[in-house]
Amino acid sequence: MSVLKIAKTITMLLGFVVLNACKGTSSSEIEVNSIAYSYQIPPAGNSWVVSNHKHASVRIDQQGIQQWTDPSTKINTYVYLNDTGALQVGLNARVNQGSSTILVTINGQTKEVVIDNVEFKEVHVGSFNIDKPGYHPIEIQGVEKSGDAFAIIKTIGVGGLATTEGVTYVKDDFYWGQRGPSVHLTYQTPQDKDILWFYNEITVAPGQDVIGSYFMANGFGEGYFGIQVNSEKERRVLFSVWSPYQTQNPEEIPEDYKIIMLGKGQGVHTGEFGNEGSGGQSYKVFNWKAGITYKFLLKGEPSVNNSTDYTAYFFDPEEDQWNLIASFRRPYTSTYLTRPHSFLENFVTKTGYISRQGSYGNQWVYDTNGQWHELTKATFTADATARKGARLDYAAGVDSHQFYMKNCGFFSEHTPIDSEFERTPNGKSPSVDFSKLEVPTIK
Template sequence: MKLTNRGISWMVLLTICLVHATACKNTDDVGNPDNETEEDKLNELTITIPPGGNSWVVNRVEENSSVITESGIHNWTELNSVIRTYFKTSTTGDLYIGLNMKVPSGTSVVRVTVGQQSEEISVSGEEYTTHYVGTFKIAEPGYHFIEIQGVSKEGTYVGDIDNILIGGEATTGETTFVKDDFYFGRRGPSVHLRYEMPENKDVQWFYNEVTVPEGEDVEGSFFMANGFGQGYFGMQVNSESERRILFSVWSPYNTQNPDDIPDEYKIILLGKGNDVVTGEFGNEGSGGQSYLRHNWQAGNTYQFLLKGEPSNNNSTDFTAYFFAPEAGEWKLIASFRRPFTSTYLTDLHSFLENFKPETGFISRRGQYANQWVYDTEGTWHEMNKATFTADATARSGARLDYAGGADSDIFFMQNCGFFDENTAVDTDHERAISGNLPAVDFSQLEVPSLPELPTYLDKTNWQVVGFSSEETVGEGDNGRASLLIDRDNSTYWHSCWSTCDQTYGYPHEIVVDMAQPYQADGFSFVQRNGSRKVEDIEILISNDNSQWESLGNFVLEQTASVQDVALPESKTFRYFKVVFNAAHDEERFASMAEIGIFAR
């Protein structure tokens, strides 16, 4: 075929265009991640974020204990549950995201959101498989979260997520998240202010003021005001309905279990204020504990006053007072005597911590102001210098959402919430001098006195003559009802749960015959040192095991320490019945180590 000049011109032009297009495409392809295949991006998911230490159900906090576990996201049934996984980047750019996920039954659709961008993936299969989600943009360095929510499901569960995987340019710098020790990682970093004390002075009193701004009183927060070398004193948010003023003193005996403390090392209660609950504590050292249930309010300023001075026989007495604007007067919390210690107040500090991992994604902040100490020479000294420190969670770099320092004439501390700007640990800070002397009249403070000690009655001839059930197989040497009165706090009764003739749930009950009538002023209870602690009980008494008089309902604390329940007036009786109505864990099982009665 003979080509005309016009045809040749068209072919040359077409060839030039094709070459130019190919050259342009090759040029654009160089370094363009958008042209990477999904398999390429899966291979770049080189960072594994474990949900167990970094994820929260943010809109249904009550689900965190069941949905977020050490091994990942499980028991996920609700489509409206919003799960966020937090991490921090030092660089920006593309972020690749994958989910190592399985679906027990059927197919689920999951939406993943970062910033304003969302992608949906369909997941099925009973084995864990890494599913590529998509490419997202990280525009600023700092903390970010990956939000996951179910869109649809065919089975009971949305799915299980073992790990969340990330990669891409945004992860080429330093990437921060909790890699281990998930319990403390989820609680978040604890922060402290260690005050500079006057030199060469014996400090007898320590005064501090705490204000929690509105909206910062997050459940699980402990705004500790007056810390000292042997204990701490501050206020907590314990639940939606309960707040406490807490004062504790450590035993000089080093143990995590208060039951292990020898008698000569135990903290002695010298006295306590009205409505104050006292007992023992463990897990972070052990010792004496006291608290007042008080509905303190965010935005109000509360005053804390602590006294510490040597006592007799190489011991030291520590006494705590609390002033609430709602009451308008100083209230005694408690006074404890610590053996094998002879000192005035030392190592004065404050701290802010979160003790509920379920709320570790929510920021909280406290203001600490007007710190003063009073020495044995009768002089007040203002403390306006402090060193900011933090715990191992912060120092290891697992969590970087912490801050503290001075703001005009107050100190402040902030933690949790995954905010970006933090404060260097071990830095010194100085607030402005206030000159506002504490308005304390020491002569008007309530002086604690030693309580009248109860006499516990001998149980040698007692017998359990009735019970709703007992466990004779599943608890080994424990479980039988007779162990409730064997004078051994390490043994326990347990309601039947294996080889039972029926399903036993609350209420449970125990009937004891003391062999003869006794006059009693109260009952003593020792919860099992483990699970299945009882919360609500009713006590009844009788002289014939037939006609019963109810003495009322009482609440037991979730502790294995001895708990005395005082009666309004002395009662004489031979039989007593304890009805267990509810448990702290809200399960149907009950357990108790020991029951007794006492006289004064």
């Protein structure tokens, strides 16, 4: 043990009273001022209802955990502990009236605490043994209450030997913290080639198709194309192109900077999008299935008056044909396809605690000389939520002929950002008859 760690440990031990956290201990029996917690974890950004979440009335926001009335509801608060040993836990909480009995479970150990104070105070729960570093959910569940709700919890305090080397949790930007880290693979392309087409395949294993997931296959310098899980009843194939005008509000885009729709496929909806840049968007409601491999084909080429046309096709193996999604023209842009990449993100905050994974395989590009090139090398990156260390549940790698990406779920092992991977080549270029692809026309 380092000198610094010994010093921190002594400081923590002096800051804690030795408490026998016996079952049913009342908050009035605890000398709260004698206890020091190294970290106060805000529920916003770190806590989720993990049972009965579709019908639970619990509200979790910057004011804490509120409107908690159902004893079947379990709430997990996720923290990453860099060390082992005793973890001291307290709840900065109060009741509206009466008293409540609450169970707190960490690493398979459960303690019971009674909250009977009507003003906020630190209610000590007890000491839990942490046997390995990593993510450890702090689970709370109501047992019984005499008031209208179990408690209002402002923060969860943690300290002790298990926090000696630090604790990772979401401290700010709670919306993005709840969505979880987005992850990307950028593919290495051949030098000095103009890329006209980009081909990719995605397979999502059963159980990994979590609501809120966007498995993006064909990303490029000006947009993205992939499949989403929008709800229990709806899934989409989504293709979007950003406007060159920088704004989060599509209504602010000047007319000459707007994305122009050149055509769309059968049953495809088109419109505008905002909040993550702005531009033209298209989607087709399509019940894609886990366990099936879907193919994506994207074309990008310079067009008239300093513009570029982008056209996306989706292959449904059950129909055995390529389907046009849409074709867009982007003004003030003259380029072939650049920066081919894929990503995996979650856009529904309520599912930010659930892990999901996608396999990305058989990447190829087709150049302006009519040659296919297989893309077997990729660099792994992640968004600001990951880079600033707010969440560590992100990973990527290679499984034989395929790359994979994984995010959310608070798994403990993560892949270093900027890691480079190389998959096994397939060696067989895609069988695409470009002459038979549907020509975009406005419908």
